[in-house]
Amino acid sequence: MQTNLTILGVTGSIGSTCLDLLRQNPGEFVLKGISANTSVQKMAAIVLEFRPEFIHLMDENSALELKSMLPEHKIECGMLSLLDWLGRSEMEIVLAAMVGNVGLRPVLQALNSGKTVALANKETLVSAGHLVKEALSQNPVARIIPVDSEHSAIHQCLRGENYNEIENVILTASGGSFRTYSLEMMQTISPADACKHPNWDMGAKITVDSSTLMNKGLEVIEAHWLFDIDYDQIQVVVHPQSIIHSLVSFVDGTVMAQMGNPDMMAPISYALNRGTSRSMLKSMKRLELTKLARLDFEEPDLLRFPNLKLAYDAGKIGGSTPCVLNASNEEAVARFLAGQIGFLDISRINQRIVEKHASVSNPGLDDILFWDEWARNQARQAS
Ligand SMILES: NC(=O)c1ccc[n+]([C@@H]2O[C@H](COP(=O)([O-])OP(=O)(O)OC[C@H]3O[C@@H](n4cnc5c(N)ncnc54)[C@H](OP(=O)(O)O)[C@@H]3O)[C@@H](O)[C@H]2O)c1
Numbered sequence: 001m002q003t004n005l006t007i008l009g010v011t012g013s014i015g016s017t018c019l020d021l022l023r024q025n026p027g028e029f030v031l032k033g034i035s036a037n038t039s040v041q042k043m044a045a046i047v048l049e050f051r052p053e054f055i056h057l058m059d060e061n062s063a064l065e066l067k068s069m070l071p072e073h074k075i076e077c078g079m080l081s082l083l084d085w086l087g088r089s090e091m092e093i094v095l096a097a098m099v100g101n102v103g104l105r106p107v108l109q110a111l112n113s114g115k116t117v118a119l120a121n122k123e124t125l126v127s128a129g130h131l132v133k134e135a136l137s138q139n140p141v142a143r144i145i146p147v148d149s150e151h152s153a154i155h156q157c158l159r160g161e162n163y164n165e166i167e168n169v170i171l172t173a174s175g176g177s178f179r180t181y182s183l184e185m186m187q188t189i190s191p192a193d194a195c196k197h198p199n200w201d202m203g204a205k206i207t208v209d210s211s212t213l214m215n216k217g218l219e220v221i222e223a224h225w226l227f228d229i230d231y232d233q234i235q236v237v238v239h240p241q242s243i244i245h246s247l248v249s250f251v252d253g254t255v256m257a258q259m260g261n262p263d264m265m266a267p268i269s270y271a272l273n274r275g276t277s278r279s280m281l282k283s284m285k286r287l288e289l290t291k292l293a294r295l296d297f298e299e300p301d302l303l304r305f306p307n308l309k310l311a312y313d314a315g316k317i318g319g320s321t322p323c324v325l326n327a328s329n330e331e332a333v334a335r336f337l338a339g340q341i342g343f344l345d346i347s348r349i350n351q352r353i354v355e356k357h358a359s360v361s362n363p364g365l366d367d368i369l370f371w372d373e374w375a376r377n378q379a380r381q382a383s
Pocket of ligand 1: 008040099120122147201203206
């Protein structure tokens with residue numbers, strides 16, 4: 001049977017990999033809806049290839065431009081029309097692959113209308129994990145299957161396991177492009193340097209986050225919510241080869257690891273199959289164990305990469321603090337990419353804004369949106 005699918009963030013790195021997956025497995029999925037922000041040319045090509053029913057750009061001017069290119073198609077724009085589609089459509093799976101906290105309301109809407117969300121958009125769980133959990137508990141058919149390779153690995157390690165028997169969840173981190181840099185060398189890192197990742201081909205924001213270890217920090221908070229696990233039971237280990245995607249240790253001292261070559265096709269496929277079956281992925285490079293020279297592991301250095309500690313601390317404080325950290329980081333990374341601030345300023349700004357914020361416990365959606373905007377403004381003005 002075919003599964004109906006909507007992809008949010010269809011023009012991005014995850015969205016494009018998902019489209020490749022659909023091309024490789026014709027007949028498994030029907031692409032019902034697509035959404036992006038401003039990438040008009042890419043959207044036009046996707047529409048002509050896949051003929052989705054719902055075509056959406058968040059940005060109004062870009063939607064008008066797309067309409068002029070595709071006059072016979074209805075083009076929607078803005079948040080409300082996206083929420084309306086997610087609420088009313090018959091589709092079973094939503095791949096949430098837009099970047100940033102803009103994903104929060106669409107993800108909540110998809111869950112509230114009983115969809116399975118294949119979640120790449122980790123910022124949503126970081127900002128408002130408690131609201132996502134609430135939506136899941138109020139809608140028993142709704143589900144989240146993680147797309148992040150680390151959380152997909154943990155999900156796979158935990159299939160059929162008793163969660164009470166988990167000792168620790170161990171997230172692996174590549175360490176990013178500047179793993180061996182001194183603080184002095186980090187002062188001159190350019191946006192172009194930070195947009196290159198040694199193992200993964202990803203969007204700009206997550207690539208910079210990987211290089212500051214903020215991505216791993218966001219993943220720690222994501223793991224806390226996805227697997228109901230205490231922060232003290234979540235460890236991070238740097239593994240530069242990115243072959244082991246993550247691990248779980250159990251109370252009997254055994255450890256389960258999930259391995260593979262670094263390619264997002266596999267975790268996307270696992271999530272679209274709801275973690276219950278696997279598609280044939282011919283394009284996935286097979287792991288040849290005898291050709292692996294070595295697998296290395298090291299402790300993350302929190303002095304050179306303070307964002308990781310900031311995320312652990314924000315997660316433990318909870319309430320509105322993770323939302324503030326995430327929003328500050330989104331703006332700081334945007335400013336770094338625009339050449340306005342240096343690489344080390346990202347974590348410095350994040351720390352200052354989190355320290356300025358008095359955490360609000362159990363924030364509702366309006367509170368989250370308020371503190372998100374507050375932190376963005378602070379980060380835009382920070383010198
Ligand atoms: N890339 C990876 O390998 C990877 C791995 C694990 C998790 N993730 C997570 O997946 C998410 C997407 O990452 P990515 O690397 O695919 O990012 P990306 O390549 O930068 O793509 C981002 C997508 O989000 C859309 N978007 C941006 N701003 C938007 C807005 N305001 N409203 C609606 N859509 C918007 C973009 O549309 P336009 O093209 O129109 O701007 C694009 O389709 C992130 O949360 C990331 O942390 C990514």
